[in-house]
């Protein structure tokens with residue numbers, strides 16, 4: 001019998017005690033299906049999926065003290081950089097059937113793997129195989145979203161995120177931007193790069209709510225959480 005604790009600050013997030021250690025998890029929306037080899041455990045009729053902070057920067061941010069968590073049942077998300085679905089799948093668990101995740105990935109090969117491992121088992125994911133630099137080409141997005149999550153590891157990632165927010169994020173919606181400093185400049189001090197990206201967001205009409213570094217899970221990465229004020 002495993003011990004499961006609900007997290008009052010993070011909707012849809014659970015802590016499961018295993019070998020005396022609490023580990024982060026979400027309730028599996030796709031019964032019996034794993035996405036990246038994560039462990040599944042059942043308790044009280046619910047199946048939980050362990051969420052690996054070394055594989056998912058969102059889990060790393062929660063463990064490192066994230067204060068603003070915009071995901072919950074029914075939330076609409078535009079997710080840039082879906083890859084093979086590690087983090088998207090946990091976001092899909094959290095927003096549940098009433099929510100929706102528009103998942104953008106520009107590599108056709110990676111997107112096929114994403115569909116096979118993750119999207120085809122989850123009705124709340126819509127896959128968009130497109131370059132996030134061209135949000136005007138997305139087909140299938142309807143209305144505005146509550147959250148834009150951007151993890152594309154590109155030198156112009158902040159500009160791309162802002163462009164997508166201008167088109168699809170509602171006023172007062174939240175942008176969660178993963179900044180990989182080495183994608184921008186390999187020699188510059190990461191903290192300087194994080195400050196520069198924060199300044200870009202502020203000058204584009206965002207209020208920066210929190211910046212959180214992801215060490216030791218991901219070196220030279222930060223998550224910047226900001227609110228779109230316009």
Ligand code: SAM
Nearest residue numbers: 081082083086087105106107131132133151152
């Ligand atoms: N967010 C994923 C996760 O946590 O599971 C990891 C994302 S990985 C760091 C970056 C992904 O973004 C890659 O799959 C890459 O193909 C994709 N990507 C990079 N540039 C892109 C762009 N301009 N448009 C769409 N996808 C892009």
